Amino acid sequence: MPQTTPPTTSPDSRAPRTVPVPHPEGVSNDEFRAALSRLAAGVVLVTAHEEALSADGPGGQDAGMTATAFLSVSLDPPLVLVSVRNGSRMDDLLDEQPLWGVSLLTESQRHIAGRFAMKGRISDRLLFEDIPYRRGEVSGAPLVGGALAVLECRTEQRVVAGDHTLVIGRVLTAELPSVEGGPLTYFQGRYRTLGKG
Template structure:
């Protein structure tokens, strides 16, 4: 099992002249991103999920992915305690699901999971979305604070592509969910 360490200092230095957050957000909204649902199972509590557009593949050997979590979020706090989590890459049929899990300020995800069709991951025990384009189960290898987010690097324990004809992927661009034409 890999080691998990948390750096206390941000890895990104902020220049004296800072880009206003609204301008930075507007600039990055021009980038099309895939949409995924990051999930985790808390053995001492309930399942947790969050919509993410920050999934990045960073290495094939060993297979590693990166997600970015808002500091102080329930997901960031949970992944600081447990070692495994999962990602379901979403298709266009999951637009409503993505919107539900993107809502911040929820006290519990119990009702959201009750309305969702899923199975448990073998390694993570996290919920995996039925009919997702693909699923990835991970073990946290490292966490680093970067400004107002924490970067989590996960070693891929298992990756599977769904069987059958895949629907178009769900995308996020300019503040809206979209699909390929």
């Protein structure tokens, strides 16, 4: 009895793949937020000092914000990017002040991240209360003590993107203190540490 071989299928004869049709109005805010919450991100504190003059002489006020939308952009020149909500206190300040600092927070600094993420419910003066920091020599911005690394940056470019502005900064100084512990991360709406829930 002769043997038969199964018919072969050419690439052209395969069934066409179905491609999801996007919703006419695009992804909803809730869907977008839920999807991106599954991308773990490092947590940093972005700070700046606002110069001011008073009757007592030079002065000013510090401001800061917790950020997870922070990343390196270029090695040569050394550039980083942070996304800042349009119209926020930090957006207004960085529009006027080109020098700012970044502190890469450790897993033991969750309370700092939480405090600066409170979106204006605490005054700038109280935000820095009881938090150890020193001033950057170049930027004058508060740099958090005990952070994994601290950077001082100068704004090179601002790009408005939807309801945020992407602030691209050149890194002017970088320090790596000797500290214990790993990085603080943000995943599915919660601050987390590596290997822990």
